[in-house]
Amino acid sequence: MIRLNAVTKTYAAGSSRSHTAVDRVTLGITGERITVLQGPSGSGKTTLLSLIGGMARPTSGRIFFGEREITSLPERFLAELRRRQVGFVFQNYHLIRGVNVLENVILPALPLGEPFKAVRRRAEELMAQLEITRLATLPVQHLSGGEQQRVAIARALINRPSLLIADEPTAHLDSDLSEQFMAIVADLKERGHTVVIASHDPMVCRHRAVDTVVSLHDGRLATDAAVA
Ligand SMILES: Nc1ncnc2c1ncn2[C@@H]1O[C@H](COP(=O)(O)OP(=O)(O)OP(=O)(O)O)[C@@H](O)[C@H]1O
Numbered sequence: 446m447i448r449l450n451a452v453t454k455t456y457a458a459g460s461s462r463s464h465t466a467v468d469r470v471t472l473g474i475t476g477e478r479i480t481v482l483q484g485p486s487g488s489g490k491t492t493l494l495s496l497i498g499g500m501a502r503p504t505s506g507r508i509f510f511g512e513r514e515i516t517s518l519p520e521r522f523l524a525e526l527r528r529r530q531v532g533f534v535f536q537n538y539h540l541i542r543g544v545n546v547l548e549n550v551i552l553p554a555l556p557l558g559e560p561f562k563a564v565r566r567r568a569e570e571l572m573a574q575l576e577i578t579r580l581a582t583l584p585v586q587h588l589s590g591g592e593q594q595r596v597a598i599a600r601a602l603i604n605r606p607s608l609l610i611a612d613e614p615t616a617h618l619d620s621d622l623s624e625q626f627m628a629i630v631a632d633l634k635e636r637g638h639t640v641v642i643a644s645h646d647p648m649v650c651r652h653r654a655v656d657t658v659v660s661l662h663d664g665r666l667a668t669d670a671a672v673a
């Protein structure tokens with residue numbers, strides 16, 4: 446579904462602070478599977494996720510999303526692709542404080558101009574699946590970490606993305622909630638979503654629902670297992 450061809454990302458390229466976070470990575474992310482990027486802190490996992498999800502552009506190399514090359518797509522097209530095809534669950538959730546749970550979930554759908562009733566119905570379905578219906582009218586800052594994460598997942602899924610990206614999703618969760626998160630993504634895979642997770646949590650890397658583990662070290666792939 447996504448292909449990276451010799452992709453490099455260098456921050457502050459050309460300056461004395463220049464740092465190559467992702468170094469000539471060639472990788473295929475297969476559709477309807479769960480891929481985990483693992484590696485020590487600073488190895489380039491978040492950078493690689495942002496390249497895969499069209500949030501950052503490579504310094505060199507090429508990226509294909511389905512049949513479409515997105516390497517140098519103008520920002521407005523890239524933003525449209527992200528909105529329609531990619532759901533992000535950030536490490537710190539990035540929920541909007543002062544706004545309630547239902548509104549947080551619905552927000553990414555508003556720019557797409559779909560009838561509000563349909564969006565609201567979908568939000569309610571997602572919230573029911575994720576067992577957060579009773580939280581709908583609470584401001585998000587009143588929720589526990591695990592509850593916030595489920596709101597972040599519902600929000601990431603509101604536009605029915607084909608690709609779900611999660612950055613260190615279990616970092617703030619206890620082992621029961623981590624297992625619950627993996628059950629949610631296993632179910633998403635069954636329903637045809639592609640999932641990419643960055644994690645150094647061994648429980649995630651070894652989870653039975655995970656199809657491929659890709660190891661990064663200093664921005665380089667340590668395994669060719671997922672190269673397509
Ligand atoms: N915007 C930036 N400008 C300069 N350097 C950056 C930037 N973002 C990340 N880096 C550097 O790139 C390297 C890879 O960072 P990245 O966040 O991708 O690693 P990571 O594997 O996600 O780490 P962690 O496990 O701590 O989240 C690090 O050395 C980091 O300091």
Ligand SMILES: [Mg+2]
Binds near residue numbers: 490491612
């Ligand atoms: Mg990171």
